[in-house]
Amino acid sequence: MLPPSVTQSTPSAFADAVTNVRLLSWLLLGALQANQPCLPIPISCSQYMADYIHFVLAGFADQSKESVVHMSALFHAFHLCQLWTVYCERAALTSDELQLSSLATILDFWARVTPAILQLLSHSKVLADMVNLHFLNTMQALRQCSSAVLGQLGAMWQPILTAYHAQIPNKLRVKLDSCENQPSLNSEPLQQWLKGVRYKISQIELQTSVASPFYNV
Numbered sequence: 001m002l003p004p005s006v007t008q009s010t011p012s013a014f015a016d017a018v019t020n021v022r023l024l025s026w027l028l029l030g031a032l033q034a035n036q037p038c039l040p041i042p043i044s045c046s047q048y049m050a051d052y053i054h055f056v057l058a059g060f061a062d063q064s065k066e067s068v069v070h071m072s073a074l075f076h077a078f079h080l081c082q083l084w085t086v087y088c089e090r091a092a093l094t095s096d097e098l099q100l101s102s103l104a105t106i107l108d109f110w111a112r113v114t115p116a117i118l119q120l121l122s123h124s125k126v127l128a129d130m131v132n133l134h135f136l137n138t139m140q141a142l143r144q145c146s147s148a149v150l151g152q153l154g155a156m157w158q159p160i161l162t163a164y165h166a167q168i169p170n171k172l173r174v175k176l177d178s179c180e181n182q183p184s185l186n187s188e189p190l191q192q193w194l195k196g197v198r199y200k201i202s203q204i205e206l207q208t209s210v211a212s213p214f215y216n217v
Helices: 011-032 043-063 073-091 096-121 125-144 150-161 170-179 187-211
Strands: none
Touching: 011 043, 011 073, 011 187, 043 073, 043 096, 073 096, 073 125, 073 187, 096 125, 096 150, 125 150, 125 187
């Protein structure tokens, strides 16, 4: 499932990309909830993950009004960001080799995704507020499952948090500060978070299927 080029952003290509983002999220959810270490997607595929998300974010401003399926794209893109970050951190626990590369992989992933988020923020303040809501939820999700890299992403993410503001708003600053110096992942909060993600994705997919008869759940 190679991601399409941004020059191919037609309504059908966009809808297909959103479908693949959904499927990738379910695959990662299953892997993270497995009783034994499970890596169905190699960490080396991180660039493809970033490219899929980049494609969805790049096309969202123009394509989101096409249908309810397109409107859900932002939700699915940010949840894939969350799941891929946690998946890479969990993979680091399976071998010394992956432990050395996982941090670099996650930072590279976000270095590819962040410019697409910033570009989307530039369209309008209304869209920026919507994006920031999803982004703040992503920060809170990574904090909830004690992401080990969260504190290292603050500098990269600051331009997102300060969009349409001279500086980071106080309520965002408090949440950002509380995310620093978090310990490594442990199983109990991770499983609670995964259950919540599974429920939210299921609800969005059910709502979308009701609104769009041709939507495949």
